Amino acid sequence: MKLKLRVWRQKDANSKGGFHSHDVEADEHMSFLEMMDVLNEQLISEKKEPVAFEHDCREGICGTCNMVINGRPHGPQKGTTVCQLHMRQFKDGDEIVIEPWRVTAFPIIKDLVVDRSSFDHIIQAGGYISVNTGQAPDGNAIPIEKDISSEAFDAAACIGCGACAAACPNGSAMLFTAAKVAHLGKLPQGKVEHEGRVQKMVAQMDKEGFGFCSNIGACEVECPKEISTENIAMLNRSYLGSMLSSND
Numbered sequence: 074m075k076l077k078l079r080v081w082r083q084k085d086a087n088s089k090g091g092f093h094s095h096d097v098e099a100d101e102h103m104s105f106l107e108m109m110d111v112l113n114e115q116l117i118s119e120k121k122e123p124v125a126f127e128h129d130c131r132e133g134i135c136g137t138c139n140m141v142i143n144g145r146p147h148g149p150q151k152g153t154t155v156c157q158l159h160m161r162q163f164k165d166g167d168e169i170v171i172e173p174w175r176v177t178a179f180p181i182i183k184d185l186v187v188d189r190s191s192f193d194h195i196i197q198a199g200g201y202i203s204v205n206t207g208q209a210p211d212g213n214a215i216p217i218e219k220d221i222s223s224e225a226f227d228a229a230a231c232i233g234c235g236a237c238a239a240a241c242p243n244g245s246a247m248l249f250t251a252a253k254v255a256h257l258g259k260l261p262q263g264k265v266e267h268e269g270r271v272q273k274m275v276a277q278m279d280k281e282g283f284g285f286c287s288n289i290g291a292c293e294v295e296c297p298k299e300i301s302t303e304n305i306a307m308l309n310r311s312y313l314g315s316m317l318s319s320n321d
Contacts, residue, residue: 074099074165078112080124081172086180092170101161105148106131106138108160125184131156133297136234140185141172146236146295154234154297174239178246178282191281192233192249198277199270200253202263215261222260229256230298237292237300243284248292250278251304258311268315275312 076097083090097115099108106128113123129135138155142148148158163169171185179187231252238246254271257263263270286305293302 074101077168079170082184083181085183099160103160104156105158106156125186127186133157136232139174139187139235143170146239147297152297152299174235176238176244179235189235194281195250195274195277199273225256225259228252228304231300232298236295236297240291240295243287245286246278246283247286247305248300250274251308252300254308255304271311271315
């Protein structure tokens with residue numbers, strides 16, 4: 074299949090970027106990243122600089138393949154990352170527009186690569202629990218109800234890719250922060266520090282420059298792991314409760 078690509082090229086954070094057009098031939102069984110590899114091999118053979126883009130596991134786990142494809146984070150297929158997207162989702166002769174995350178808190182490093190260390194800072198602010206050192210406790214030592222453990226695991230499925238912030242018109246990181254708060258706060262091991270964790274992570278999120286959540290819901294739609302916005306509601310309740318208790 075023959076495709077026309079319009080790819081965002083930008084030398085560095087301080088340079089002006091723009092779309093460059095490229096023609097490429099791809100097989101429908103290729104993944105999207107394999108198609109990008111074909112493009113880069115073509116550019117290298119032409120003595121041109123290849124397109125910089127992030128990738129690691131190529132199995133939908135690492136969350137590094139951050140691309141907006143035809144206006145949608147991770148592309149047109151619901152519940153998948155870019156590396157899981159295959160070219161059979163497109164047709165021969167299609168024009169595909171590829172650009173990086175457009176979030177103030179994710180400055181562009183080069184081409185399609187953005188700096189997502191702001192997510193790391195949110196995690197560092199409170200995404201941990203304190204436990205006694207020593208041997209690991211038995212897995213069944215703390216009984217946890219099935220419904221609660223399932224909700225915690227669903228929230229823990231977040232891979233921190235940033236699609237939620239990229240999809241949000243406000244550039245909000247509420248779904249990411251809520252998922253990290255929820256998967257710890259729902260379990261007994263994380264409840265001890267829950268109130269402090271909520272306040273620290275929300276404060277760091279605001280410090281990083283993310284926008285406010287206005288309940289549009291685009292984050293849940295574009296999340297490759299389909300994290301529910303119910304976690305945002307839980308975060309809001311927890312934050313309000315923690316602020317009220319700390320003011321008592």
